[in-house]
Amino acid sequence: MISKSPRPLTVLLLAGCASTAFAQDAIRPEQAARHVGQNGMVCGKVEKTRYAENSEGQPTFLHMGGAFPRHTFSARIPQDQRDKFRPSPEELEGKDVCVVGTIQRDASRAEIAVRAPGDIKLATIK
Template identity: 85%
Template sequence: MIHRTSRLLALLILGTSAAGAFAQDAIRPEQAARHVGQTGMVCGKVEKTRYAENSEGQPTFLHMGGAFPRHTFSARISQDQRGKFKPSPEELEGRDVCVVGTIQRDASRAEIAVSSPGDIKLAQIK
């Protein structure tokens, strides 16, 4: 049932045209570390956002799969992409999203480096 629900959520989020381009199953944030090195679509609730303005590159993180610092997955938005997001990354906190990209490992967590706002899709409630 969870697998079927994840796929349905992914199709609702991405819509018909994008779903064809990303014909893959949604990965829960807690499962993302099992897919390191693969291109995937991680879907879940953004538990916390964090703008690391004092860190190198000033990235913004969307933490999913648990509350920071015990989260299991992060989407990392580079400073040069941050201003392109509508809604802003901070407005994504508490919302369900899917993040598409290559899943990497960052310490003990999985991460996707977001290359454009198109890599993150909001859930569309009907």
């Protein structure tokens, strides 16, 4: 019997300069809305980074799962965490990352509110 569901996404997380890495199943950005209310790890390419300087709280968004404004997932970095990121949020654009946290709904998209830089890791997606 042939399964019609997509195979699990496996990622290799690269934790800064740490010498160890591990593989783990993850949620694709386009599937994140199915996991609202759950803790999870959403992995994919950062299509666009946007610093919302004129919005309340001045968050930075990492848009994944398609080009802005038709993306399916965002990671929201609060202003007070923005300067703690190395690489900076803007340097993550075009890179594969994994975001860990509680998946929430924001309008018609899924979102994770990032609490600290450790909630986002560079990834090699297989």
